[in-house]
Amino acid sequence: MNRTSIVRTVSALFAVAAITAAPEGAFALEFSFIVGGVTMVRDGKSSSAALGGRLADGDTVITAAGGLAVLSYGDGSEIRVMEKSRIRIGSVTVKDSGSVSVISGAVNARFQKLARGSERKVVTPTTVCSVRGTDFLVGVSDGADSRVEMKEGTIELRNPYGRADLGPSARARIGLSEPPAEDGEDIDLAAWKAARDEEMERDAEGRARKFEGYMGTMGERSAKSSARLGNIDSRLGGSGPMGRKEMEKAGEELSVVQRDMEDDALLNESAAASIDGILERYGREKADIYDSFHRIKEESNRVAEQQRRNCEALREVREAYRKAYEEIMGRHRESMEKIKGGFDKESTKPPKK
Numbered sequence: 001m002n003r004t005s006i007v008r009t010v011s012a013l014f015a016v017a018a019i020t021a022a023p024e025g026a027f028a029l030e031f032s033f034i035v036g037g038v039t040m041v042r043d044g045k046s047s048s049a050a051l052g053g054r055l056a057d058g059d060t061v062i063t064a065a066g067g068l069a070v071l072s073y074g075d076g077s078e079i080r081v082m083e084k085s086r087i088r089i090g091s092v093t094v095k096d097s098g099s100v101s102v103i104s105g106a107v108n109a110r111f112q113k114l115a116r117g118s119e120r121k122v123v124t125p126t127t128v129c130s131v132r133g134t135d136f137l138v139g140v141s142d143g144a145d146s147r148v149e150m151k152e153g154t155i156e157l158r159n160p161y162g163r164a165d166l167g168p169s170a171r172a173r174i175g176l177s178e179p180p181a182e183d184g185e186d187i188d189l190a191a192w193k194a195a196r197d198e199e200m201e202r203d204a205e206g207r208a209r210k211f212e213g214y215m216g217t218m219g220e221r222s223a224k225s226s227a228r229l230g231n232i233d234s235r236l237g238g239s240g241p242m243g244r245k246e247m248e249k250a251g252e253e254l255s256v257v258q259r260d261m262e263d264d265a266l267l268n269e270s271a272a273a274s275i276d277g278i279l280e281r282y283g284r285e286k287a288d289i290y291d292s293f294h295r296i297k298e299e300s301n302r303v304a305e306q307q308r309r310n311c312e313a314l315r316e317v318r319e320a321y322r323k324a325y326e327e328i329m330g331r332h333r334e335s336m337e338k339i340k341g342g343f344d345k346e347s348t349k350p351p352k353k
Helices: 003-018 190-202 204-236 244-285 287-341
Strands: 028-034 040-041 045-048 060-063 068-072 078-081 085-089 101-108 120-123 126-132 132-140 146-151 155-158 162-166 171-176
Touching: 003 171, 028 040, 028 045, 040 085, 060 068, 078 085, 085 244, 101 190, 101 244, 120 244, 126 132, 126 204, 146 155, 146 190, 155 171, 155 287, 162 171, 204 244, 244 287
Parallel strands: 101 120
Antiparallel strands: 028 068, 040 045, 040 060, 060 085, 068 078, 078 101, 085 101, 101 132, 120 126, 126 155, 132 146, 146 171, 155 162
């Protein structure tokens, strides 16, 4: 195995780990500015947000009318949570995701430039915003539609239906069960949200049908991810040792599967939180609407359980990959030692004249 091959194999291994790996504290958030009513919910208990308070995975931040919260990272990046908004930190399924999920309302995210190969994720019920360093606005309607408005830098938007790259001053809309699409509508975020919320009120049943389709897609993707993961695992545990090219291919495939699985889990968690908001708003007074969304929430829970099992299986497959990598590198070291041991410097010297 030559040096280039070794580097490619090592890169394939590290690509798997780098998706979620981050230095301790890299994604730590704290309240650096608070105006008006800002509530933090942790483990089901609500309390008023405190300046300097640290946020942990699973925490929810809620701003009232006239409220504003600025959440800061150690590197100077920040998330401005606008009034009448709800966001959640991290993920139940994806450990140490470092993500911020916008459930409803709007945020202004400003991220410092990250090292190559790193990313931060701002998630909505309908899209993952993959960020390396940029300034942008994200809005989410009560019915889970999303809008992204760029100020500076570039961003990648992706969901189960497609992806898009946005540059400076560009806008995109990401409807429920739709791919990201550029938005030429000249309207501010507040007006956009008001229009989408009104649409939700007019046709809640139509929105429920879109959610049903979305959860169906999530379920199908979860099943496919499980099959893809099983295929990689069977190849790693085959009767004979894998060769260099096979290792590289398996590592690349595992990286893609991991990214897709984690994106889907984050999207499903955000969509489930959006459904919770709809159930809370309608209550049992409108029994038909409540029952429709309650069934969708149950389906979301079933998908989430499959996603959780997939993530557990992913950790096992990553460990199998690590062992296979160490084995192939061990064989390489043995070969190099044999070559060195059989190399006689004296025999290669030119004859004396």
